Amino acid sequence: MLSSLLKLILGFLLATAVLLGSGLTIALYFVNRTAIAPARPTFANDNPQTKPDKPKVTQVKATSIPKPTPSSTPSPTPTLSESPDSLPPGAYQGIVTWSQGLSMRDQPTLDAQSVGGVAANQKVIILEESPDKNWQKIRIEGTDKEGWVKAGNSKRVD
Structure with a gap:
């Protein structure tokens, strides 16, 4: 037991x-x-420090292309297209001074649709001001993205 x-x-x-x-x-x-710790999320309006990768261009070899005769084909006249970095008349370069960045809108009102954002200390091109001087139309430097932001949140850069 x-x-x-x-x-x-x-x-x-x-x-x-x-x-x-x-x-x-x-x-x-x-x-x-x-x-x-989880991975840090990235958002569309983040300001990456690196430039986006350029698309890869592959060259195609031409086997036999007939050369046009100068008398038979008129040469096209070159057209001047505005590059995203060129300054239109009356525009100037600026930098965003608001520490939290700015929301870009499609119209100069608070009720307008948001079309993107601009990070703090990002360079922009100020294209025009609204008639009441409360809004500025900007273009993000190096791109063709344009929109309206509240005036007073950017400063002119020489």
């Missing part, structure tokens, strides 16, 4: 040790999983 009692106590202690050990292992696993 003593050996049966000893086996019962030993079996109970062994089962308790196995349950505690596995419970502790599972708890440590979940604690370690929650300690890992």
Whole structure:
């Protein structure tokens, strides 16, 4: 009878040790999983410090292209197209001074649709001002994105 009692106590202690050990292992696993920081999300209006990759251009070899004769085909006249970096008359370069960046709108009103954003300290081209001088039409430098922002949140850069 003593050996049966000893086996019962030993079996109970062994089962308790196995349950505690596995419970502790599972708890440590979940604690370690929650300690890992998630990746930082990126948003469309973030200001990346690197320029976007240029699209890859593959060159195509021409096998035989007939050369036009100068008398038969008129040469097209070159057209002047405005590049995104050129300044229209009356426009000037500026920089966003509002520390949280600005929302660009399609019309110079607070109720207008948002068309994008400009980060703080980003260079812009100020194209025009609204008649009441409360809004400025800007173009983000190096792009063709244009929109209206509240006046007073940018300064002129020489």
